[in-house]
Amino acid sequence: MNEEGRIDYIEIPVTDLEKAREFFSELFGWSFQEWGPDYFSFNDGRLECGMRRAGQAAPATGVLLVFYSKNLERDMRRVRELGATISQEIFEFPGGRRFHFVDPVGTEFAMWSSLE
Numbered sequence: 001m002n003e004e005g006r007i008d009y010i011e012i013p014v015t016d017l018e019k020a021r022e023f024f025s026e027l028f029g030w031s032f033q034e035w036g037p038d039y040f041s042f043n044d045g046r047l048e049c050g051m052r053r054a055g056q057a058a059p060a061t062g063v064l065l066v067f068y069s070k071n072l073e074r075d076m077r078r079v080r081e082l083g084a085t086i087s088q089e090i091f092e093f094p095g096g097r098r099f100h101f102v103d104p105v106g107t108e109f110a111m112w113s114s115l116e
Contacts, residue, residue, distance in 0.1 A: 013054030016105045023104050026082050057106030069111040
């Protein structure tokens with residue numbers, strides 16, 4: 001596989017690093033490596049990523065990170081229980097279903113599942 005042009009790292013700006021770490025640790029079981037007071041890194045099992053302290057959350061009109069879920073209803077309940085708000089209820093699109101949520105520090109994400 002050619003490594004040129006592939007996505008190699010994702011960095012997410014967050015307004016509260018501790019709250020973001022707690023949310024994603026509970027939601028996905030991620031563990032984080034601290035790199036000083038303003039940066040954490042983590043691995044989702046396939047990709048290295050980071051969270052950096054920012055003055056404001058990423059805009060909802062920016063890049064959307066979409067996570068895979070085997071059970072959307074379960075995971076929609078879980079994100080609510082962990083303090084996220086649902087910004088778009090479950091909807092179908094060609095090939096799958098998804099919902100959008102805003103995490104406790106104000107960044108919007110989505111989860112999807114195939115129709116199979």
